[in-house]
Amino acid sequence: MAEERWLEGMVALVTGAGRGEDGGGGAGIARHLARRGARIAVNDISEEFAQATVEQIRQRGGDAIAVVGDVSNPVDADRIVDETVRHYGRIDILVNNAAISGLIPAVERLPDEIWHHQLAVDLDGPFYMSRAALRYMIPQRFGRIVNISSFAAVRTGFVGGVTYTTAKTGLLGLTRQLAYEVAQYGITVNALMPTGLLNPRVLRLRPDWVQGEGPYRAIHPEEELGWIVAYLCHPSMTAISGAAIPVDRGVSNGIGDFAELKRRSGKDTGE
Amino acid sequence: MTMSSRPCDLGGLVALVTGAGGGSNGGLGAVIARELARAGAQIAVHDVVAEAAEVTASELRQLGFVAEAFSADITDSREADRLVGQVIERFGKIDILVNNAEYRSAAYRPDQIPTEEWQRSVALNVHAPFYLSRAAVRDMRTRKFGRIVNVSNIAAIRASILHGVPYVTTKEALYGFTRHLATEVAQHGITVNAILPGFVVTPELRAQWPEERFERLAPTIPARRAGTAEEIASLVVYLASREAGYLTGAAIPIDGAVSIVPGGRTDPENAFV
Numbered sequence: 001m002a003e004e005r006w007l008e009g010m011v012a013l014v015t016g017a018g019r020g021e022d023g024g025g026g027a028g029i030a031r032h033l034a035r036r037g038a039r040i041a042v043n044d045i046s047e048e049f050a051q052a053t054v055e056q057i058r059q060r061g062g063d064a065i066a067v068v069g070d071v072s073n074p075v076d077a078d079r080i081v082d083e084t085v086r087h088y089g090r091i092d093i094l095v096n097n098a099a100i101s102g103l104i105p106a107v108e109r110l111p112d113e114i115w116h117h118q119l120a121v122d123l124d125g126p127f128y129m130s131r132a133a134l135r136y137m138i139p140q141r142f143g144r145i146v147n148i149s150s151f152a153a154v155r156t157g158f159v160g161g162v163t164y165t166t167a168k169t170g171l172l173g174l175t176r177q178l179a180y181e182v183a184q185y186g187i188t189v190n191a192l193m194p195t196g197l198l199n200p201r202v203l204r205l206r207p208d209w210v211q212g213e214g215p216y217r218a219i220h221p222e223e224e225l226g227w228i229v230a231y232l233c234h235p236s237m238t239a240i241s242g243a244a245i246p247v248d249r250g251v252s253n254g255i256g257d258f259a260e261l262k263r264r265s266g267k268d269t270g271e
Numbered sequence: 272m273t274m275s276s277r278p279c280d281l282g283g284l285v286a287l288v289t290g291a292g293g294g295s296n297g298g299l300g301a302v303i304a305r306e307l308a309r310a311g312a313q314i315a316v317h318d319v320v321a322e323a324a325e326v327t328a329s330e331l332r333q334l335g336f337v338a339e340a341f342s343a344d345i346t347d348s349r350e351a352d353r354l355v356g357q358v359i360e361r362f363g364k365i366d367i368l369v370n371n372a373e374y375r376s377a378a379y380r381p382d383q384i385p386t387e388e389w390q391r392s393v394a395l396n397v398h399a400p401f402y403l404s405r406a407a408v409r410d411m412r413t414r415k416f417g418r419i420v421n422v423s424n425i426a427a428i429r430a431s432i433l434h435g436v437p438y439v440t441t442k443e444a445l446y447g448f449t450r451h452l453a454t455e456v457a458q459h460g461i462t463v464n465a466i467l468p469g470f471v472v473t474p475e476l477r478a479q480w481p482e483e484r485f486e487r488l489a490p491t492i493p494a495r496r497a498g499t500a501e502e503i504a505s506l507v508v509y510l511a512s513r514e515a516g517y518l519t520g521a522a523i524p525i526d527g528a529v530s531i532v533p534g535g536r537t538d539p540e541n542a543f544v
Contacts, residue, residue, distance in 0.1 A: 074386045106455055107401075108408045112348050115401060119393070123444060127389055127436065134382035153447065162451040166397065169447020170440045173427065177439035180430035180534075181381050242430075258454070 005037030006234050011088040013041040013081065015071050015129060016098025018049025020056040022201050025148060025194065026097035027053045028221020029229050034062035036230045038093060041067045041084040045098075071098050071125030072117075081132035090140065093233045094133040096126035096171075097148040104161035115163050122167030126174055130189075134182065143187035144233040147175050148225075149244065151195035151252050159264070168193075172244050179242030188241035190232050194219050195248045219247055279512040282311035285362040286511065287355070289345060289403065290372025291316045292323025294330040298475040299422065299468070299500050300371040301327045306504035307511060308336035312367060315358040317341045319372070345372060346394035351402035359410055366414075367511045368407045370400035370445075371422040378435035389437045396441035400448060404463070408456055417461035418511040421449050425469045425530040427522060446522045453520030462519035464510050469526025470497040494527025 012033045017026035017040075026044075034040050034057045042057070042064055044050035050066035057064035067083045069076035084091050099122045104114050126147055137143025150157060150168040157164040172191055179189040198218035212218055219225055225247060232240065246252065286307045291300035300318075308314045308331050316331070318324035321342035331338035339361055343354040358365050374395040376388050404419055411417025426434065427443040446465045453463040470488055489496050506525050509515055524530050 107405055107452055108412070110405065115398070119397065123397075123440070124389070124393065127384075127440065128386075131382055131384060138380075138382055156451045156454045162401070162448060162455070165451035166401075166444050166448040169450070170397070170444025173440040173443025174436060176443075177426075177430050177436045178381055181436070 003035055007033060007093070007230060008037035010038045010092040010233070011041065011084065011090050012038040012093035012095065012233070013043060013067065013084045013091055013133070014095040014097055015043040015080075015125070017042045017053050017095075018044030018046060019201070020052035023049070023053060023221075024199050024201070025197050025221045025225050026095070027056075029095050029097060029226045030064070031057060031060075031222045032226025032230055033093065033095075033233070034060070034064060039088050040064040041080075041088070041091075043067045043069065043071070043080055043098065045070050071096075071129050072120035074128045077125070077128035078132045081129065081136070085136055091133055091136050092142060093144045093146070094129060095146045095148065095229060096129055098125055099148070099167070101157070101160045101164050103159060104163060107162050110162065118163040119167050122164065123170045123174075126171055130174070130178060134187070137187050138182065138185045141186045142235075143182070143185070145178065145187065145189040146229050146232055147171050147189070147191040149175070149191040149193045151193045151246060151248055153191070153193055153244065154246070155252070155256065159261070175244065176242045183241060186238070188232070188238060190240060190242070191244045192225065192228060193244055193246045193248070194225060195246075195252050197221060197225065216249065216251060219249070279508050279514065280311050281307060281367070281508070281511060284312045284366040284511070285315065285358070285364055286312040286367035286369065287315040287317060287358050287365055287403075287407070288369040288371055289317045289399070290319075291327055292318025292320055293475060294326040296474050296478070297323070297327060298473045299471060299503060300369070302473065302500035303369055303371060303504045303507050304338070305331060305334075306501065306508050307367065307369075308334070308338060310508045310512075312511070313337040313362055315339055315341055315362065315365075317343065317345070317354060317372070319344055345399040345403060348398075348402045351399060352406050355403060355406035355410070364414065365407050365410050366416060367418045367420070368403055369420045369422065369507060369511075370403060372399060373422065375434050376437035378431070378433060381436050384436060392437035392441045396438075397444045397448065400445060404452060408452075408459075408461060411461050412456065412459035415460040417456070417459070418515070419452070419461065419463040420507050420510050421445050421463070421465045423449070423465040423467050423522065425467045425524055425526050427465070427467055428524065429530050430534065449522065450520050457519055460516065462510070462516060464519060465522040466503065466506055466510070467522055467524040467526065467530070468498065468503050469524070469529045471500055471503055472497045473500045492527045492529045493532060494529075496527065498525065498527055
């Protein structure tokens with residue numbers, strides 16, 4: 001069945017989208033947007049990782065380039081967007097997906113370096129990238145920004161730690177205020193809050209992490225997360241902006257189980 | 272926890288309030304410091320400007336309260352550590368931390384926000400509360416008691432007309448920090464909450480805004496008026512009290528119901544500086 005290519009003619013920049021088949025949400029989103037007809041600028045901090053996704057998209061008949069750089073550096077962020085526009089002539093879609101997560105120490109033992117680096121990538125990065133992209137989107141009176149937050153933005157990312165929760169919550173503020181300010185230019189800004197995203201690399205490293213089955217199965221990066229991003233980027237989709245959309249099959253709204261979270265994360269909370 | 276017969280008696284507790292300078296001409300922090308003192312706490316008054324901190328501290332002492340001025344650039348993690356160390360050296364401990372100091376960015380069009388404006392907002396509104404909370408928790412957990420109150424803003428749940436992207440993002444990030452820290456330190460008898468004030472009249476703002484600006488604002492608020500700094504401070508006093516031990520991780524709007532009313536369109540003419 002031929003897929004509907006409602007993103008034909010559009011250019012999408014996806015950050016943290018490297019590693020191709022082995023990649024996480026970013027690579028999945030990039031592949032899906034390519035299937036819908038968008039030309040893709042694949043950003044990653046590593047050239048090798050970015051190229052893996054670019055090759056994968058090209059092999060499937062899509063059009064993609066690598067734009068390597070560190071989103072937490074404002075000079076890099078400007079350059080990543082400028083390179084995208086220099087190559088493709090425009091930028092219509094920005095997906096702020098690049099982020100650092102993972103187990104970190106409890107707050108009272110958290111060193112400055114982890115806090116600063118993670119906040120820079122997870123929160124400063126989306127701001128620098130959005131600011132750079134809006135310089136093109138505002139004059140063309142069209143744009144779609146999708147921020148990949150996390151369910152941690154409304155609960156706690158207990159596994160990830162304080163920096164992840166802080167950054168992902170802040171990202172909702174960025175989403176809401178940007179949406180409010182750029183609505184007048186035909187630009188929408190939304191946030192997705194996935195939890196339990198299928199990650200092939202994590203599954204290989206930690207085969208003991210059962211990621212759920214049947215109705216509780218993990219969220220598929222390309223088929224599911226990518227589909228939602230493509231839907232929000234539809235040229236007619238102007239009504240939804242400033243939204244924070246949980247992507248969790250509805251199961252994360254139960255009351256939390258602290259003991260279970262502690263057991264699964266192996267986190268030392270300093271008892 | 273022993274309870275006094277007087278509600279919200281903070282007797283025997285030590286409070287550090289950041290951005291609390293200016294005394295009776297100051298902002299929200301100075302009023303919070305005064306109300307915590309009236310409830311019985313000993314007050315460490317912080318301000319980045321030493322003289323401003325001293326104004327508040329000496330006013331409090333004249334009222335018969337125990338207060339000491341401290342000055343530090345709390346966006347620097349070593350200075351934040353040093354500040355908490357000095358407070359503990361002077362008062363023996365720290366029970367209450369009110370992260371009130373904030374940077375209010377101007378409302379630039381989002382593609383024109385200077386990097387420095389963003390970085391200042393993140394540094395004072397997100398990094399500083401982290402540095403100070405980290406240092407304070409190390410002391411609080413030894414006594415199995417602590418109260419951290421983060422002064423966020425209704426910008427954490429709505430959009431802001433006055434302050435733009437850096438302010439809204441960092442005030443919501445502060446709420447995320449609040450939630451996460453609350454889960455980690457609850458076991459130590461430490462609570463962490465965020466308050467979300469709406470429009471608040473402070474002596475500082477009275478001096479900056481012409482009267483007609485308050486008059487124009489009033490009808491937009493269901494309560495038909497801006498809040499007083501004392502009303503905000505009374506919530507801080509409650510959250511800091513021994514009674515409030517099971518209230519944690521919350522973000523409490525205190526705004527005359529203005530955040531419940533739906534907002535309107537952005538006015539392209541007046542939206543940005």
